[in-house]
Amino acid sequence: MKPDPLPLTELARRIGATPDDPTALEGVFVTGLTTPTLPHAGHVVTIDDAEQLQATLNASNGTELAALVAPPHLEVPQGAPPVLRHDAPRLAFARLTALFDAEARPIPGRAASAIVADDARVAADVTLGPHVVIGSGANVETGCIIDAGCIVGPDVHVGAGTRLFPHVTLYPGVRLGARVRVHAGAVIGADGFGYAAGPDGAEKVHHLGTVVIEDDVEIGANTTIDRGTLGATRIGAGSKIDNLCQIGHNVEVGRHTLIAGTVAIGGTTRIGDGVRIGGGARISDHLTVHDGASLAGGSGLSKDIPAGETWGGLPATPMRQWVRERYLIGNLERIWQFVRTATRNATRSETPDA
Amino acid sequence: MKPDPLPLTELARRIGATPDDPTALEGVFVTGLTTPTLPHAGHVVTIDDAEQLQATLNASNGTELAALVAPPHLEVPQGAPPVLRHDAPRLAFARLTALFDAEARPIPGRAASAIVADDARVAADVTLGPHVVIGSGANVETGCIIDAGCIVGPDVHVGAGTRLFPHVTLYPGVRLGARVRVHAGAVIGADGFGYAAGPDGAEKVHHLGTVVIEDDVEIGANTTIDRGTLGATRIGAGSKIDNLCQIGHNVEVGRHTLIAGTVAIGGTTRIGDGVRIGGGARISDHLTVHDGASLAGGSGLSKDIPAGETWGGLPATPMRQWVRERYLIGNLERIWQFVRTATRNATRSETPDA
Amino acid sequence: MKPDPLPLTELARRIGATPDDPTALEGVFVTGLTTPTLPHAGHVVTIDDAEQLQATLNASNGTELAALVAPPHLEVPQGAPPVLRHDAPRLAFARLTALFDAEARPIPGRAASAIVADDARVAADVTLGPHVVIGSGANVETGCIIDAGCIVGPDVHVGAGTRLFPHVTLYPGVRLGARVRVHAGAVIGADGFGYAAGPDGAEKVHHLGTVVIEDDVEIGANTTIDRGTLGATRIGAGSKIDNLCQIGHNVEVGRHTLIAGTVAIGGTTRIGDGVRIGGGARISDHLTVHDGASLAGGSGLSKDIPAGETWGGLPATPMRQWVRERYLIGNLERIWQFVRTATRNATRSETPDA
Secondary structure, three states: OOOOOEEHHHHHHHHOOEEOOHHHHOOOEEOEEEOOOOOOOOEEEEOOOHHHHHHHHHHOOOOOOOEEEEOOOOOOOOOOOOEEEOOOHHHHHHHHHHHOOOOOOOOOOEOOOOEEOOOOEEOOOOEEOOOOEEOOOOEEOOOOEEOOOOEEOOOOEEOOOOEEOOOOEEOOOOEEOOOOEEOOOOEEEEOOOOEEEEOOEEEEOOOOOEEEEOOOOEEOOOOEEEOOOOOEEEEOOOOEEOOOOEEOOOOEEOOOOEEOOOOEEOOOOEEOOOOEEOOOOEEOOOOEEOOOOEEOOOOEEOOOEOOOOEEEEOOEEEHHHHHHHHHHHHOHHHHHHHHHHHHHHHHOOOOOOO | OOOOOEEHHHHHHHHOOEEOOHHHHOOOEEOEEEOOOOOOOOEEEEOOOHHHHHHHHHHOOOOOOOEEEEOOOOOOOOOOOOEEEOOOHHHHHHHHHHHOOOOOOOOOOEOOOOEEOOOOEEOOOOEEOOOOEEOOOOEEOOOOEEOOOOEEOOOOEEOOOOEEOOOOEEOOOOEEOOOOEEOOOOEEEEOOOOEEEEOOEEEEOOOOOEEEEOOOOEEOOOOEEEOOOOOEEEEOOOOEEOOOOEEOOOOEEOOOOEEOOOOEEOOOOEEOOOOEEOOOOEEOOOOEEOOOOEEOOOOEEOOOEOOOOEEEEOOEEEHHHHHHHHHHHHOHHHHHHHHHHHHHHHHOOOOOOO | OOOOOEEHHHHHHHHOOEEOOHHHHOOOEEOEEEOOOOOOOOEEEEOOOHHHHHHHHHHOOOOOOOEEEEOOOOOOOOOOOOEEEOOOHHHHHHHHHHHOOOOOOOOOOEOOOOEEOOOOEEOOOOEEOOOOEEOOOOEEOOOOEEOOOOEEOOOOEEOOOOEEOOOOEEOOOOEEOOOOEEOOOOEEEEOOOOEEEEOOEEEEOOOOOEEEEOOOOEEOOOOEEEOOOOOEEEEOOOOEEOOOOEEOOOOEEOOOOEEOOOOEEOOOOEEOOOOEEOOOOEEOOOOEEOOOOEEOOOOEEOOOEOOOOEEEEOOEEEHHHHHHHHHHHHOHHHHHHHHHHHHHHHHOOOOOOO
């Protein structure tokens, strides 16, 4: 499953990097990507700063690296491997991981144990792993890979080039766009959590809506996204959701938003475009997190966040306020000693105890 | 999968609503339920207040809604659709969602790929989806729907009319009551988390107990409920648990309790009847949350909550105390400036820095 | 599935306990293990203290318990059941649960519906449940039990005596040691959450690494452990992870560490040996929690924890500091009243409102 060696000139072109000395690239083939401290001959290493450069040179003693990818103005000593320059080493790194990805795929074609409803439409080139179930009226477009044990419910739409990893459940009627990746165990389209107080206990609000996942979304393992009550829960194009997140009914997430692991978003909340939500944050229902806002990991949000602001804490406040509050709480000991002394001096009798 | 149109008189009767003008209902058929801002001809809309009424009338310009469901004293202008009155619009709404629910079900009967142990008892009318496994000695009662990929372990009991969505795992011996709904990926009966310090590392406390889920419970997607150590972990009748919740070993949850998404409850804790736990709350082990208590979302509880009280915060305190504490923290800046000034005036030397 | 009755002498030997009176054990057979308040004839009960002893004696009125296991110096009255002494009753209890565990296992052998790749190596005595999938190049060693619906990806290694409960997903190439237990729905080896800002939105950091689970690890239901970016995410021997935990890419967890339910650990963080992490705690990325440290449940950690220290809070601080901070916040009302009074006395004009 190892990818073929790649000419270094070709690699530079594909990641958008510029060589210090184009002639040094000739005849060099790259066999992989590694980290500064684990050199492998023929591999490329991405360097962020002078410290990483030094670590790489120290570690690679005797190992012939194929190339270094470094930011424009970082000085590299004579005798180092060929240097490629890139404005954004992190972006170069992402592109290198794509070049050297040899992701395992199920055996092409349809496994004998896959069960496809007679009236489902599944493009001829779709891969269906063992024990897959495709429901009545479902539509799976060209280039999809549906891994072992996935359940694609009736009337589900799966756009072109989408990949479902094992054990994904798509409830009836949900719609996935193109090039979506859904990791193992994710559940899309379960009922939202809604009940009304009735004379004999809670009466269920049935969920008649659906979920729409737009193009180029990635959804983490065991994440759950509930269907809308009447309309659709929606995840905007290019947004990425990590593992074990809970997205409530009727939530709308905008485009190019990043939601880290174990985040929970309450029903009917709207998350804008380009938002970043840190791991473990909890967002109450019926809120709005406007475009470009950020919420720190572990926070509990119970108010809207204006566009572009960064908030944190429990309950979350603007980050500047949270930092100031933490600073003031750090001074409480001094405040308390002051009050105790002042009180003692004033009364000599009603001293608070410490 | 669309339900048949329903006579409006019949609809009024079934949700327990009273028409302003019974004659206005005659000959009207309802084809669906919609929201105030998305009118569809022939649909019914539930209205909470004057603002929603106005929004509905504005949006429905030209669209002939079948009826409005409104609280008793809300004034509705002439020319509006027929009005049904209900004391509790949220309850009316829940009942309307039930009327218009056309939930997809697996094809009735037993899928050819379902595997049923010879000595399992499965009622004749039970639906078994593809790749279902029913273990030895299991008992699945009348009217159950066991969706694709579910694993019902040996000696499990599943009460009448219960529905398991895809990929549910029931460990050996667990017991589900009647009309229980378990959403996709939920795991009921895994080992509790218990170890004892031994000479060579942790020694496992094996879990010999079980899980009992009483009637009319709903359990969310990818939620986990651990088996008891010696006795049973128990979820009381009518209680509802949202997605991605963790219920520890030996926990007892009472009746008609609501537990929102990503809540974690530590081992041996008791949750009373009619309790409400907000999303993302964490409850330590060996606690008691008494009947009718509430815990705010995102809280971390490490003490018992008395009956009927509402608590919140990290660590959680009575809500009044938490609100007061937040108010006082909001005054810390003023307190700090006071102390700084007083200290500076007093000493002119040991000024705290800001 | 009940285990055979066990001679009490044999039981004493196997849990490492010493009888008060060896002759009292002769001819006694033990049929099970129970709790102080639920006596069963022929069962053994573990007692921690005088209070539990009294409760047991009161409850067992007329029921002939087989034996009591008690700490060395606890005085037991005449007429009680035979007494076994053990220094650590919790450890004795764990060993008793092991003795009486009759855990259900799938039917030995390979289910007809299990699908094994031609070039996978599966030891002859391995149990494969229904609908299991073993991928190309995988290696499953002797004594493993792979329960229904598990997906063992290509090139996965599963060490001897490991047990996978239903619906576990092992992504391609992950490595499990010997005697590992993975509970239902756990996902091991999904992509880490990494993206780089590109000109047209986030560009994915592909994950070329793997996950290594060492010997004697237990992993809870629906827990997710992401693969490394280039290297391995690693869980050290003897460590235990509860349900619904998220372990990020490149994380390294040491040996004999306990991680309670719904914990989230960010990418590249290192957790030492013998660490304890309470339920619902969230740990940011790129941190180190050193050997023997503890983090309280519900905390949010954003700094390293030195070896052996206990931390808690949001953000987490050393526990002593957190407790002191909570004490000082509890005094804020008094501080605030002092400041108000002082301010009022000083100015009689700019009184802050309460």
